[in-house]
Amino acid sequence: MWERPLPDTMKLPAGEFFRSDAQALAVEPRDPQSPFPMHNHEFEELVIIESGNGWQVINDEPFFVTCGEVFYLRPGDCHEFSSLQDLRLTNILCRPHRATFNLDAGGDAEIRANRHWQVNDEALREIKPIIEALSRETLRVDPLSKLMAETLFVQLNLLLRRHRFAPANAKLPAPSRLGHLMSYIRHNCAEEVDFDDLSRRFGASERHLTRAFRDATGVTPHEFLFKTRINRAMRALGGTAASVTEIAYDCGFNDGNYFSFCFSKAAGLTPSEYRRKVKRRGERSLN
Numbered sequence: 001m002w003e004r005p006l007p008d009t010m011k012l013p014a015g016e017f018f019r020s021d022a023q024a025l026a027v028e029p030r031d032p033q034s035p036f037p038m039h040n041h042e043f044e045e046l047v048i049i050e051s052g053n054g055w056q057v058i059n060d061e062p063f064f065v066t067c068g069e070v071f072y073l074r075p076g077d078c079h080e081f082s083s084l085q086d087l088r089l090t091n092i093l094c095r096p097h098r099a100t101f102n103l104d105a106g107g108d109a110e111i112r113a114n115r116h117w118q119v120n121d122e123a124l125r126e127i128k129p130i131i132e133a134l135s136r137e138t139l140r141v142d143p144l145s146k147l148m149a150e151t152l153f154v155q156l157n158l159l160l161r162r163h164r165f166a167p168a169n170a171k172l173p174a175p176s177r178l179g180h181l182m183s184y185i186r187h188n189c190a191e192e193v194d195f196d197d198l199s200r201r202f203g204a205s206e207r208h209l210t211r212a213f214r215d216a217t218g219v220t221p222h223e224f225l226f227k228t229r230i231n232r233a234m235r236a237l238g239g240t241a242a243s244v245t246e247i248a249y250d251c252g253f254n255d256g257n258y259f260s261f262c263f264s265k266a267a268g269l270t271p272s273e274y275r276r277k278v279k280r281r282g283e284r285s286l287n
């Protein structure tokens with residue numbers, strides 16, 4: 001996935017973000033993130049979404065993102081942020097070739113090879129002090145701070161790995177683990193989702209769950225399901241030759257016209273227009 005860098009994309013230079021040429025790490029909190037146009041970086045970027053929501057397009061693939069999602073972007077990867085609602089995130093910028101230590105020392109090359117995953121709210125709480133410490137160390141340029149920052153980064157990676165989600169159909173855990181609910185919705189968005197039943201499985205009333213979910217993400221579980229379905233439809237329209245009706249059914253809509261109506265409202269284009277637009281962009285990037 002994500003293998004189509006666009007031509008003429010703005011490239012963010014390392015010199016703008018790293019305190020010294022020797023530094024391997026920098027922390028750039030976005031509290032909140034403002035809409036940001038398509039760009040790539042001279043460095044790697046670990047994006048940890050803390051709260052709020054919005055659209056992030058990565059190399060042509062749209063993602064409706066919200067709390068607990070983690071993205072790992074390689075130097076050539078292009079991304080942009082738009083339609084944001086109080087989206088808060090931390091960017092950890094990384095230049096492994098400048099590091100003294102092996103930044104994969106956590107034994108998990110996979111964490112950086114795997115480029116999109118999710119952690120629960122417990123993990124977000126646990127990594128907070130580590131990110132703060134990492135940020136402090138990167139503001140200093142002495143050799144000890146450099147080493148300290150690198151070990152904190154390894155620790156951060158380990159925590160992200162420890163809390164990474166179990167497969168979709170694993171038993172649903174305790175309430176308040178909203179990330180798991182999001183993951184459940186994502187994996188079941190093609191089906192009818194019974195929120196009443198789901199709330200019971202999380203040991204909460206639907207009202208309670210809706211409120212907690214909205215506080216963390218800025219959208220209700222219903223809205224999240226809707227955006228997730230539109231998201232899936234966008235991917236299918238851009239990446240497959242399936243008909244609009246097939247895509248409608250595959251994305252949990254049981255009526256093609258209703259799907260087109262919803263899609264146009266959400267994306268500002270009809271499904272066919274959207275498909276043409278992605279196709280044109282793809283052709284341009286091949287030339």
Ligand code: RM4
Binds near residue numbers: 028034036041045091
């Ligand atoms: C922007 C946005 C970008 C990031 C830069 C450093 O606000 O978060 O993704 O690359 O900051």
Ligand code: NI
Binds near residue numbers: 039040041045079
């Ligand atoms: Ni970026």
